[in-house]
Amino acid sequence: MTTQSPSLGIQIMEVLIAYSRNPTLKLRNQLVELNAGLVRQVAHRISRQCCEPYEDLEQVGYLGLIRAIERFNPQQGSAFSSFAIPYIRGEILHYLRDRGSVMRIPRRWQDLYTKGKKLRKELAQTLGRQPRESEIAQALGISSQEWNECQLALQNRLLVSLDATVNQAHDGMISFGDTLPDPKSQGQQKIQEDRLQLQKAMSQLEDKTKAAIECVFLWDLPRKEAAKRIGISPMTVTRHLQKGLDQLIALLRPQAA
Template structure:
C-alpha cells in the first residue's frame, strides 16, 4: 500500500481537524496548501477569456473555501477530486455572470454586423487592414464611436463553451461545456449543505438508484464507469439519476426548480 506524502498527510490531518472543529486558522492553512490546485485550474481557464489571472484566482479561492467547508473526510475520496468542481464552478459562474452583465446598445449590435462586412471590403480594396478612421467613415460614424463599439464588443465576448481546455498530452479533449455541472449535480450540491438530511433522503431510495447517485455525484465517477460497476447500461444510469433526483426532491420537500442556481 502506497504511503501518503508528508504534505498529503498534513492536509488530511487539517481536514479532519476542520471537520471536527472549524476555525479560520485551520481554513487558512488548508487554503495555502491548495493554492497550486487553484492556480492550475485558473491557468487553464484564463486563456479562454479576457479576465486577469489574479481576478480569476481570487474567485477560485472562494470555490476552494466552499469545498473545504463541505468536505467530509469520512467519505474516503481525495480532497482534490472533491474540490475541483467547486473551484471550476465558482469561476465559470463568475465568467457567465460577467459576460451577461455587459450590455451593448441595439444600434451598435446592428452596426457591428455591418462593420464586419465593411472591414472585409476595405481590406480587399486597400490591400491592408483598414484604420479606425477609414472604417468609421465608411460606417458613417465618428472614429470615437467606432472605437467605443470595439471596446464594448471585446468586453462582452462570451466564454466559448466549445473551447478546448485540455493540454496536448491529455488523451481526450475536454471543453468548458463538458465541465459545467448539470442541473442535477447542482441540486445535489445545494442539498449537501444539509448533509444529514440528504443522507436520510438517500437511504429511502431503491438500492441501485442510490448507488448510482452516490457514484456519479458524490464520488464523481463517470457515468460509464458507474454503469460498468453495476452491470447496467449508461442509458439506465441516466434514467435512474433523473428519477432518483426527482424522488429526492419529494423526500426533501423541495422542487428541483428551486435548487437551480
C-alpha cells in the first residue's frame, strides 16, 4: 500500500478541496505532480507482469490519475491515494487489454482468485447474504487492497478462446484470442468502481440507517424482520430508509456528474 507523509497528504487534500470548488487546469496539473508517485508505483508493479515498456504504462497511468482527480469528493473523508490507485491500475489494465498484451498473473493470485470464488458461495450460505469484499479478504487472510488487485488482474486478463497463431514471441506463441479485448471485463471494472463509491458513501451513514439499508436492500429482509434485527420499530426502519437514500443520493451525485 502506498503511504504518503502527513504533510504531503494535507497539502494534497487542500489542493483537492480548492479544485472541487474551482476546477482549473493549473490546480489539476498541481495535483498530478503531487500524486505522481502513485502512478510510478502502480506502473512499476504492472511492468513486471507484462511486456510493455514501463514508460508507456506510466503515461497511461496518468490518465487514470486525472480521472480520479476529477471524480474525487473531498467531503467523503477518504484518503485520495486509496481512491486513486484503482483508477490508475484500471486505466493501465484497459490499455494492456486493448493492446493485446499477455499479462503474467502470479500463481498466488490465481490460487487466491479460485479460493475467493469458492469462499464467496460458502459465506453467502453461512451469512444468508452476499459477503462483502472485505469479508472475503479476511477469510483468505489477505488485505482488502490485495484482494481487489487480485480480482482486477484476473478480471482484466485476456481469455484465450481462439487457437490461431498470429505472432511468435520470444517465450512462445501468441494466438488470435490473446489479442482480443474482453468487453465483459470493462463492465466488471465499472461495477467495481461503482461498488467502491457506494461503500464509501455507506460508511458515512449513521449505524442504524446503514443497518436498515443493508437489511432491506442488500439482504432482502422484510421490514418487520429488519426492525427486529436492528432493535427498532418497522416505522422507524422506513424513516431510516428514506433518510439513508436521500443521503446516498446527495453523496453519490457529485461522483456521477
